[in-house]
Amino acid sequence: MDIPTLTQEKLKDLELKANRARELVIDMLLEAGSGHSAGSLGMADIFVSLFFHILNHNPKKPNLVGRDRLILSNGHICPIYYAVLAMSGYFEISELKTLRKINSRLQGHPHRTSLPGLESTSGPLGEGISQAIGIALSGKLDRKKYHTYVIASDGEQQEGNTWEAVMFAAKHKLDNLTLIIDRNNIQIDGFTENIMPLEPLKEKYLSFNWNVIEIDGNNIKEFVESVRTAIAFTKKPTVIIANTIPGKGVSFMEKDFTWHGKSPNQEEAKKALNELRTLQGRIQSENQ
Amino acid sequence: MLNKKLFLNQKLFDHDALTKPTRDGFGEALVELGNTNKDVVVLTADLSESTRTQEFQNNFPNRFFEIGVAEQNMAAIAAGLAVSGKIPFISSYAVFSPGKNWETIRTTIVYNRANVKIAGHHAGIMTGADGATHQATEDIALTRVLPGLSVFVPCDSIEAKKIILESAQIDGPVYLRFSRDKTPIITTNKTPFEVGKPQVFWETNNPKVTIFATGYMTYNALLAAKILEQKQIEILVVNVATIKPVNESEIVELAKRSGRVVSVEDHQVMGGLGGMISEILAKNSPLPIEFIGLQDTFAESGNPKDLIKKYKMDEESIIEAVYKVIER
Numbered sequence: 001m002d003i004p005t006l007t008q009e010k011l012k013d014l015e016l017k018a019n020r021a022r023e024l025v026i027d028m029l030l031e032a033g034s035g036h037s038a039g040s041l042g043m044a045d046i047f048v049s050l051f052f053h054i055l056n057h058n059p060k061k062p063n064l065v066g067r068d069r070l071i072l073s074n075g076h077i078c079p080i081y082y083a084v085l086a087m088s089g090y091f092e093i094s095e096l097k098t099l100r101k102i103n104s105r106l107q108g109h110p111h112r113t114s115l116p117g118l119e120s121t122s123g124p125l126g127e128g129i130s131q132a133i134g135i136a137l138s139g140k141l142d143r144k145k146y147h148t149y150v151i152a153s154d155g156e157q158q159e160g161n162t163w164e165a166v167m168f169a170a171k172h173k174l175d176n177l178t179l180i181i182d183r184n185n186i187q188i189d190g191f192t193e194n195i196m197p198l199e200p201l202k203e204k205y206l207s208f209n210w211n212v213i214e215i216d217g218n219n220i221k222e223f224v225e226s227v228r229t230a231i232a233f234t235k236k237p238t239v240i241i242a243n244t245i246p247g248k249g250v251s252f253m254e255k256d257f258t259w260h261g262k263s264p265n266q267e268e269a270k271k272a273l274n275e276l277r278t279l280q281g282r283i284q285s286e287n288q
Numbered sequence: 289m290l291n292k293k294l295f296l297n298q299k300l301f302d303h304d305a306l307t308k309p310t311r312d313g314f315g316e317a318l319v320e321l322g323n324t325n326k327d328v329v330v331l332t333a334d335l336s337e338s339t340r341t342q343e344f345q346n347n348f349p350n351r352f353f354e355i356g357v358a359e360q361n362m363a364a365i366a367a368g369l370a371v372s373g374k375i376p377f378i379s380s381y382a383v384f385s386p387g388k389n390w391e392t393i394r395t396t397i398v399y400n401r402a403n404v405k406i407a408g409h410h411a412g413i414m415t416g417a418d419g420a421t422h423q424a425t426e427d428i429a430l431t432r433v434l435p436g437l438s439v440f441v442p443c444d445s446i447e448a449k450k451i452i453l454e455s456a457q458i459d460g461p462v463y464l465r466f467s468r469d470k471t472p473i474i475t476t477n478k479t480p481f482e483v484g485k486p487q488v489f490w491e492t493n494n495p496k497v498t499i500f501a502t503g504y505m506t507y508n509a510l511l512a513a514k515i516l517e518q519k520q521i522e523i524l525v526v527n528v529a530t531i532k533p534v535n536e537s538e539i540v541e542l543a544k545r546s547g548r549v550v551s552v553e554d555h556q557v558m559g560g561l562g563g564m565i566s567e568i569l570a571k572n573s574p575l576p577i578e579f580i581g582l583q584d585t586f587a588e589s590g591n592p593k594d595l596i597k598k599y600k601m602d603e604e605s606i607i608e609a610v611y612k613v614i615e616r
Contacts, residue, residue, distance in 0.1 A: 120400065126360075130360070130368065133368060134364070135368040138368070167356070168355065
């Protein structure tokens with residue numbers, strides 16, 4: 001299915017939705033008392049673009065045969081995933097408050113069979129691209145038209161399994177597979193380039209025979225256009241290296257690796273929500 | 289004597305009795321499945337010949353995937369195929385799969401409820417000359433602890449074939465264990481197979497000991513039973529092809545018939561068949577048990593027969609264990 005034209009009006013709508021998703025992420029993480037803030041906020045623009053503009057999906061029919069597939073490899077940023085699933089109508093927004101709690105369908109890391117809309121079980125890193133390959137291969141075998149998207153973190157490029165998968169996807173020329181790497185430069189212990197350097201990342205993928213696109217991952221227009229290019233590209237899988245700002249939208253979290261695996265306390269959440277509700281001071285919040 | 293109701297191979301104890309590796313049964317069953325079920329796909333990690341997937345590859349090239357030396361990738365790709373409706377069989381040596389890729393199997397296949405069949409080959413010290421690096425002696429323990437994963441160990445190539453065909457009918461993940469060398473054909477095509485059911489292969493009226501055996505080691509247990517018969521010691525030999533999910537009450541009943549137990553497996557004595565039997569009996573009816581298997585050590589290179597003798601898994605060692613448990 002073709003991606004619709006991104007009008008100015010739609011772009012504005014997606015930006016507001018991304019902001020709303022960020023608010024939900026803060027709400028959820030405060031309530032949960034633990035979880036991963038930075039990546040969830042940084043990837044809000046991409047998740048919203050996928051679910052509200054790109055993916056062929058139907059929240060009322062989560063198992064629709066021809067649906068596009070989205071696999072989240074770095075399962076720890078599931079708060080943003082859950083937020084957009086709820087906003088799309090897969091389940092009630094109120095259920096988001098059950099994240100990480102007992103008897104909840106919203107596990108700390110995604111469990112496929114627990115919640116409608118999930119296509120894989122993830123958390124342990126480096127396994128998502130392989131699972132997406134299996135789904136894309138199956139699509140080729142059955143001559144199905146769906147496209148498979150997989151979101152991976154930059155930190156998990158350090159896993160050996162990632163490169164096993166990257167080799168395989170190129171061997172099989174999986175042009176129905178698009179990998180989106182959240183290049184936010186942080187991981188739990190610090191900056192990726194200090195922990196285990198990934199650069200030159202683009203050249204790595206080029207040398208593995210992938211089509212590579214590099215974008216500003218917090219720019220919805222750029223992202224949508226990059227996906228349009230990716231799905232039109234044939235004979236190779238595409239990787240979109242999305243440079244994002246970890247913690248995007250909350251000034252004190254942005255680019256600070258200590259927010260990788262941390263949730264905000266009451267005071268921090270209040271401050272964060274205020275920034276988000278005022279679009280960082282550009283408008284007045286109804287609560288001010 | 290051999291249980292007549294099970295149509296076992298009556299020529300089993302002849303010096304020229306038929307032998308075949310259990311992995312051959314795997315290869316044959318895959319081709320059969322390929323013909324009958326178009327959803328069956330096969331993946332291998334650079335071991336198509338020795339894990340007997342070549343025939344499937346030759347017959348169904350579009351449904352065969354050579355992953356290269358990458359067992360984690362193989363497991364997770366299979367998970368993706370399975371959630372999209374395929375029935376993938378992944379095939380490698382058990383030390384690598386489920387050994388090396390255990391966490392990938394745990395997360396993407398078992399916890400993910402992906403319908404993947406994991407075939408672990410070259411299991412046990414029977415693997416021989418390749419040495420301890422290639423002898424998987426922990427794989428039953430590794431798989432048995434995963435919730436919802438079925439675990440099967442065929443005693444010969446005929447039972448192997450039946451189990452593989454059956455495994456494709458199970459809607460969920462399965463682990464299948466195979467050994468490298470030729471081993472005696474114990475069963476026949478007429479021998480019934482039922483998931484979960486332990487089967488009495490050697491039946492006596494007044495058994496003093498119940499031997500629970502799994503895999504090709506069931507043959508060594510039967511050899512021991514035959515020798516003991518001549519010494520007027522009656523025992524039962526139970527072939528446990530399903531490690532999980534096993535019929536617990538039948539295990540308890542069979543153990544209670546004699547009141548003493550010996551477990552026999554080509555695997556570490558911890559966590560495998562012996563562990564499974566002990567857990568069941570400890571809960572229901574505590575009884576003395578002796579354990580035949582690798583005694584918390586690694587083995588070494590060598591001829592399988594010599595290794596089995598050195599590491600005390602031959603019929604003589606089983607007989608010793610029977611005497612020992614009788615004296616307890």
